[in-house]
Ligand SMILES: Cc1cc2nc3c(=O)[nH]c(=O)nc-3n(C[C@H](O)[C@H](O)[C@H](O)COP(=O)(O)OP(=O)(O)OC[C@H]3O[C@@H](n4cnc5c(N)ncnc54)[C@H](O)[C@@H]3O)c2cc1C
């Protein structure tokens with residue numbers, strides 16, 4: 001424990017965001033970094049509890065009390081060495097993790113939690129700045145070859161771990177650049193894409209081979225892949241978007257959120273988007289259907305592109321501002337989240353069900369909706385009821401469907417490998433992340449369903465452990 005009195009004397013201080021009026025004019029990251037002296041003080045708030053619930057709350061089991069102490073002692077190298085032992089990519093989680101660790105921090109019982117996520121980001125950025133992050137290729141190669149399909153955080157973490165074991169790794173990626181939703185989903189103002197390039201470059205220098213623009217199952221036969229490689233890892237995410245099959249769905253101007261978010265990421269990178277494919281926002285009335293993070297990312301982009309108005313609607317009730325008895329500490333609190341994008345301006349409506357889209361050959365122009373209420377049925381399940389007489393209309397020139405993803409895409413690779421699915425339609429794996437097909441493994445959203453970067457990293461690491469066991473089974 002760095003400072004036994006830190007938690008008593010130092011108050012939580014967040015890095016904070018750049019001012020709204022500045023940040024809505026650009027796509028640079030909105031969150032700032034604290035000066036080192038402030039960061040050291042923030043780390044000194046860690047109580048080094050006997051039972052560190054933060055460690056339990058973190059999917060990759062980061063050992064944060066240890067690295068917080070090293071931050072306080074200004075030993076950034078030691079902090080980095082401890083952090084990298086459990087997390088391959090703290091620069092991603094340090095930026096976008098919702099930090100379940102902080103929800104379970106013991107300090108949060110009667111005070112504000114330690115700024116664990118921001119401390120983590122400070123460690124890795126300092127490590128890059130001071131040159132501690134260097135390519136560390138394995139000393140010996142085993143001669144075993146593994147194909148990793150998909151370069152989101154699950155595929156990257158698995159590739160990184162297996163490469164460190166000395167296996168030869170080829171990552172096949174359908175998109176033109178690696179990163180999965182880190183690159184073509186999460187907006188630049190939350191995660192600058194140079195951060196992904198920096199890590200991919202490091203992995204390449206450590207010997208991982210990336211083959212982009214290759215859709216396995218179409219450009220390469222899955223049987224060919226199985227014959228050429230000693231093991232295969234499927235990390236293709238859960239990318240089947242949830243649709244809203246109501247009247248008027250085929251009108252122009254109604255898009256899946258990801259179509260918009262990917263296009264935005266590409267435009268910011270400077271890609272040419274053909275005029276007829278451009279989703280034009282300026283001055284238009286934007287309605288985002290779905291109150292979650294993907295919807296919030298649409299709000300942030302639409303504000304930057306000068307939308308006339310933005311309304312985000314959600315069928316679920318507005319969550320409370322504080323924990324309730326149903327989610328006590330140290331569980332994850334189901335409370336209302338106001339993101340940096342919401343702060344930049346948008347109207348949020350709760351308990352609203354969309355009934356129909358209206359418009360003409362020029363596209364959607366309005367939405368009819370109704371207020372709803374929720375009640376438990378005889379089995380204890382929450383059931384939605386329309387409130388009669390509460391129908392209303394919303395003007396809408398552009399609609400984004402941001403209602404999440406149902407499961408892994410079945411067409412193509414999943415059918416081609418013939419892996420068994422679970423009850424949710426995702427890939428079923430055993431304790432070692434092997435699918436029903438021997439030698440073929442899977443992890444991340446394709447197994448867990450749409451989730452978080454930190455869970456994808458955790459599962460990628462666990463699958464690497466399973467693959468390594470499998471490769472070494474006869475030795
Ligand atoms: C808009 C948005 C915002 C998000 N924001 C956050 C956030 O702030 N914090 C957070 O923790 N999580 C966030 N998430 C969730 C997070 O991004 C995902 O949980 C995570 O990326 C899943 O990682 P993955 O590696 O399993 O899959 P993905 O990231 O989906 O990567 C799968 C990769 O597989 C590739 N692929 C698919 N099929 C093939 C094929 N046949 N051949 C070759 N390659 C293929 C895809 O092109 C893709 O690159 C967000 C998600 C979205 C969509």
Ligand code: SF4
Nearest residue numbers: 058062093097101117
């Ligand atoms: S990865 Fe996420 S949960 Fe784990 S310590 Fe970092 S911010 Fe917390």
